[in-house]
Amino acid sequence: MRNEKQLEKAYDLIEEFGLFLEQSGYLPSAARVYALLMVWESSELHFDEIQQLLLLSKGATSKAVNNLIALGRIEVFTKRGIRKKFYRIKTKPGIESTKSFITYLERMKVNLEKIESYKIENQIDGLRLKEEITFFTDLIKHINKLL
Secondary structure (H helix, E strand, O other), X not given: OOOHHHHHHHHHHHHHHHHHHHHOOOOHHHHHHHXXXXXXXXXXXXXXXXXXXXXXXXXXXHHHHHHHHHOOOXXXXXXXXXXXXXXXXXXXXXXXXXXXXXXXXXXXXXXXXXXXXXXXXXOOOOOOOHHHHHHHHHHHHHHHHHO
16 A cells, blocks of 8 residues: 555656646546556556546546547456456557557658659649658658667
């Protein structure tokens, strides 16, 4: 069991990480739930625990966990003999996030290439995207090397 000072530090960290995630586009409640599951001493929590630890309404808790499931950040599971749903971070969240980011970069690059080709084929002056395309190509290569 955590003492009061440890709890305060845990909640401060949850809030700090939650704010970062919120600024990155997460829903406020989803950001706190994700941070809670990262920080808390138990790596898996059931719905009621999440709701009580974060002082969220049932609706906000439900919206948060459903959002995180849809984003592929957490998974839901049950335990034999217990009728409650449990939630935990999907394994290797950094690697999974990076794979999603690479997919985004690849799609962005393809779209930029289409735009650049259209402009060249139709002899349209203006902004050229060759440098951007090269940047995305190199970035994707480097990230893939790391993985």
